[in-house]
Amino acid sequence: MARKKEVSAEQTQRTIIATAERLFMSHGYRAISTRRIAEECGITQPALYHHFPNKQAIYLEVVRTIMVQTERAMTDVLQDYANSRERIQRIAYFMIMNHQGDMTQMFHDLQYEIDEEHRQTIQDWWMRSYFNPVMQTLTEGIAKGDVMSLPSAPPMELSFFVLEMMKSFLPPSKQDYEARREFAEKKSTMLVDILFDGIRKK
Amino acid sequence: MARKKEVSAEQTQRTIIATAERLFMSHGYRAISTRRIAEECGITQPALYHHFPNKQAIYLEVVRTIMVQTERAMTDVLQDYANSRERIQRIAYFMIMNHQGDMTQMFHDLQYEIDEEHRQTIQDWWMRSYFNPVMQTLTEGIAKGDVMSLPSAPPMELSFFVLEMMKSFLPPSKQDYEARREFAEKKSTMLVDILFDGIRKK
DNA sequence: TTAATAACTTATCACTTGATAAGTTAACTC
DNA sequence: GAGTTAACTTATCAAGTGATAAGTTATTAA
Numbered sequence: 095m096a097r098k099k100e101v102s103a104e105q106t107q108r109t110i111i112a113t114a115e116r117l118f119m120s121h122g123y124r125a126i127s128t129r130r131i132a133e134e135c136g137i138t139q140p141a142l143y144h145h146f147p148n149k150q151a152i153y154l155e156v157v158r159t160i161m162v163q164t165e166r167a168m169t170d171v172l173q174d175y176a177n178s179r180e181r182i183q184r185i186a187y188f189m190i191m192n193h194q195g196d197m198t199q200m201f202h203d204l205q206y207e208i209d210e211e212h213r214q215t216i217q218d219w220w221m222r223s224y225f226n227p228v229m230q231t232l233t234e235g236i237a238k239g240d241v242m243s244l245p246s247a248p249p250m251e252l253s254f255f256v257l258e259m260m261k262s263f264l265p266p267s268k269q270d271y272e273a274r275r276e277f278a279e280k281k282s283t284m285l286v287d288i289l290f291d292g293i294r295k296k
Numbered sequence: 297m298a299r300k301k302e303v304s305a306e307q308t309q310r311t312i313i314a315t316a317e318r319l320f321m322s323h324g325y326r327a328i329s330t331r332r333i334a335e336e337c338g339i340t341q342p343a344l345y346h347h348f349p350n351k352q353a354i355y356l357e358v359v360r361t362i363m364v365q366t367e368r369a370m371t372d373v374l375q376d377y378a379n380s381r382e383r384i385q386r387i388a389y390f391m392i393m394n395h396q397g398d399m400t401q402m403f404h405d406l407q408y409e410i411d412e413e414h415r416q417t418i419q420d421w422w423m424r425s426y427f428n429p430v431m432q433t434l435t436e437g438i439a440k441g442d443v444m445s446l447p448s449a450p451p452m453e454l455s456f457f458v459l460e461m462m463k464s465f466l467p468p469s470k471q472d473y474e475a476r477r478e479f480a481e482k483k484s485t486m487l488v489d490i491l492f493d494g495i496r497k498k
Numbered sequence: 499t500t501a502a503t504a505a506c507t508t509a510t511c512a513c514t515t516g517a518t519a520a521g522t523t524a525a526c527t528c
Numbered sequence: 529g530a531g532t533t534a535a536c537t538t539a540t541c542a543a544g545t546g547a548t549a550a551g552t553t554a555t556t557a558a
């Protein structure tokens with residue numbers, strides 16, 4: 095073993111992932127060079143290759159970190175709230191609070207810049223952490239009589255749609271906590287108001 | 297003057313724009329090289345620079361073409377339909393039928409890859425061709441009593457949201473006409489069903 | 499104290515990128 | 529038919545890319 099003082103390898107890796115997340119998620123995979131990541135971490139570019147085998151591995155670790163964090167949060171929401179509307183709102187709130195940039199960028203990168211083999215793995219993670227909680231909320235809502243089963247929108251397609259609605263509310267970049275909190279509160283309310291009641295005058 | 301036979305310069309330029317649209321809109325600005333565009337047009341890379349000053353100019357012309365086409369279609373919709381719900385559905389139908397990939401990619405490129413000066417121009421185009429028709433439809437709907445004015449979703453924010461809903465339905469790539477038509481019909485119905493009536497059981 | 503090794507750095511690779519310079523050819527004007 | 533020019537091509541550039549090789553230094557186990 096070696097070098098425990100100064101900054102540990104673990105600390106450096108955390109810095110790399112945090113920096114890479116910020117850069118990749120706002121600018122996209124291709125737009126961010128390994129030199130840029132290294133520079134903003136305060137290390138040289140080849141040092142990245144001591145911690146990760148290649149650029150793609152850094153990206154995958156970023157995505158994995160996000161997914162793990164999300165799955166934990168989703169589990170909490172489903173445990174803490176029983177009402178469908180409240181669950182959807184809390185999920186939206188979490189995503190707006192914790193996800194920067196557009197996640198659409200991430201999905202695009204996953205589809206076009208990442209190898210087939212890893213793509214499948216990540217899609218499985220995504221199903222577990224994002225899709226299933228929403229799907230479960232909606233199907234349970236239908237079963238309980240909270241939620242209407244629209245002929246034009248079967249549960250699965252509805253779930254995808256709800257996630258798309260959430261993605262569309264993500265702020266372009268990270269602001270300070272208080273501004274973000276207020277924004278997330280407002281937008282998550284707007285989302286469930288429209289989603290559950292619609293805009294037609296009754 | 298010179299060279300009228302074979303393929304005209306105008307024809308070549310149209311080919312370049314059509315090819316660039318297909319490539320840029322599905323893969324993104326950065327992911328598409330000028331060599332790739334040229335190759336798929338059947339010309340050499342420097343030939344592009346005979347028709348356009350640089351890569352960005354090609355991209356801007358692609359975007360302009362899309363916007364012009366959209367503005368025309370939107371005008372038709374507002375002329376042909378008076379009912380708010382029908383208008384929104386026809387707008388959604390047009391977008392799903394005519395826009396490939398995710399437009400979000402386009403917005404990302406405009407924000408991160410295009411010069412400030414052009415960004416403003418394009419934003420103005422976008423307001424005219426996309427935003428205004430939706431905004432007009434919703435405000436008129438509120439005035440007529442078709443549409444409810446939600447406290448959590450003022451008309452402007454609602455309009456942005458509706459456009460985001462539409463964007464989320466865009467198919468990943470172009471299929472054959474009939475499959476696309478069916479898809480667009482289904483998704484535009486789903487959109488207005490959710491948007492106007494919501495999913496809450498009454 | 500010494501040998502091993504983690505955690506780096508400097509130097510450099512092959513390759514792709516957008517862009518330019520200079521030459522070529524076909525069509526049109528006169 | 530000579531000259532001009534539009535519409536290209538071939539050859540090449542400098543800058544930036546991901547990745548590797550080889551050297552350096554500090555820490556730790558023995």
